Amino acid sequence: MTSVLLWCVLLGVALLYGAAVRGTAGITVAVAAGLVAAATVVAAVRGWPPEASAGVALSAGGVGAVVWALGRAHRRRRTRREALAAHRVARARAGEAVADAVRLRMAAELHDTAAHRLTGIAVGAASARLVAYPALGESALRHAGEAAGLARAELAGARAAAPGLAAIDTLVEDWAVPGGVRYRRTAAAASPEIAAAAYRVVREALTNAARYATGARLEIAVLAGPGRLTVEVSDTGGGGKHGDLGTGHGLSGLATTVAACGGTLTAGPDTGGWTVRAAFPAPTGPAPTGPAPTGPAPTGPAPIGPAPIGPVPAGPAPLRGAWWRGRRAWDAALAGLAVALTMGASLLPGGTPAPRDFLVLGPLFVLHALPLWWRVRRPGWSLAAMLSIYPVAMAGWTPTPAGDLFLWAWWVELAQLYAFGAHHPRRKGVLAIVAVGLVGGLALALGPGISGNRTAVWAVLAAAVALLSAPAWAAGVLVGGARARRRAAETAERDLLRGRLADVARGERERIAEGLRGTAVRHADAVVAAAGKGDLQAVLDAARAGIDTLRRLLDELRRPAGADGPPPTLAGLEVLAARRQAGVRHVGDFGGLAPELEVGVFRAVEELAGERITVSYLPEGVLVEGTAARRARRRLHALADGYGGALATGGRDDVRVWLPR
Known part of the structure; x- marks a missing residue:
């Protein structure tokens, strides 16, 4: 009988350890609870008194807690080893991913700046040629010379500071394309990232109106509301169209930028014209400081990862409080084992001290064991509590x-x-x-x-x-x-x-x-030269040639360097988001992120769908938020569990993945 019980115990330990290594934390807890219940039932069936059955339950629970913690630790080590191996393989392609990320950034910069100016030059010159009004021609030539000079500087690599809301005023005032503009702004300030994105929305809408609705009346509104900022640009439709001046990536790239700020973008026909509308979350408190996520990059070496933006939020309690899934589970398991070996053993038949002394010694055993929960965070107080008994x-x-x-x-x-x-x-x-x-x-x-x-x-x-x-x-x-x-x-x-x-x-x-x-700089120089000679047709030809060249450059920049997908690194994450046209908002500082956690963040984002994804870098770990389908949620659950983290789900397929450091 003793050998049978021993084999049953060993089988139960192996089963629990295997569940902890292979299964999720919830499954492992269920297995542990089942084994404790089985041990208690066996003790009761054998006729042991209630206090002895309670001792069996406590002892089995304590041993099970340690086995569970050991299995979970092995699972985390295995996850870390696999992630490190993936990161080492990815290092061979890290340069390729960084190069892709740089090209995608520069493509966005070129489209947002040079394409806008060259389009304005072309549309203004074309409109001035159709109207026999000398003053309009002179204005178009003057604007062409100034805009071409700015475009040349931007194409040559000059950088400007990220625009704020006040820059939208100047943008609208300097817009030289024919057609009336009604402009209204009630928003006084916004965070740098949202201000830069709002500027991009207005600029892209103006550029598209010049291409597809020349002569249309424009209405532009930048409005502050309760907890939100809205940017809306509408046109009434126009007869003149210059669709051949487009680059083909404006609205898709704009949607990604808006989503990266936590906003939404809609664009489509509206009562004969076209309306572009962006809604951003705008906290009522002071605007947070930090670099803008979009717009021209600062001078100096390009960063090799996504730009951290916004203040660091507090992690959601349901995720950050899931201690039993993470490393602190080992401390809890030790505390449970300490209680089990003292209280549980004393209740077993022949235990020392006797069961009648349990009421006196039980509280002391608990006081002595529980401080193990704080053994790392408060070691001095923990040891003092232990010794106090x-x-x-x-x-x-x-x-x-x-x-x-x-x-x-x-x-x-x-x-x-x-x-x-x-x-x-x-x-x-x-x-x-x-x-x-x-x-x-x-x-x-x-x-x-x-x-x-x-x-x-x-x-x-x-x-x-x-x-x-x-x-x-x-x-x-x-x-x-x-x-x-x-x-x-x-x-x-x-x-x-x-x-x-x-x-x-x-x-x-x-x-x-x-x-x-x-290449493209030569066309900007040609515009400047033609404007200096007063030749509108030459200005128009040079601007169109510059846009054609820019279109080819943008196609080349957006072409991936490698045939495979991006490597699981932060630079690869930036490429992945750009290819999917998903807006990934990075909050906090990702500096010092461990390689295995870098891989985990990439894989979490890879499983998410939708246009809005937020990655928050916190001192305790990384929080990834987005939407995911049912099958993807199961994979995300296994991913988070392997890192000792947690997964929380919400309505409309919303998920939050917590990966502790």
């Missing part, structure tokens, strides 16, 4: 001598000393060893079998307890040192890779800029 026993208030109680529960202090060594300065660890030695030695010295000079005995026993406790702390020091060295090596490797990729980005930007100077 021994003075109670020394005073004779317990049926068990203090020395016996210490020997029974000493391993809990050893677990705390290990945490001191692994996570905290050595000075604190040495003090903790001394404290355990003094309290433990005193508890043993006050035992009933001790005779002679108890002070001398206390000194000897304290030294012995401290000496025997030191290996637990030393093991923590070794593990913590190895972890620190591994992190330092990863940081150095990451910094080296970032430097190499920054060089790749800089070289790609310089290569593209050089190509632009050799």
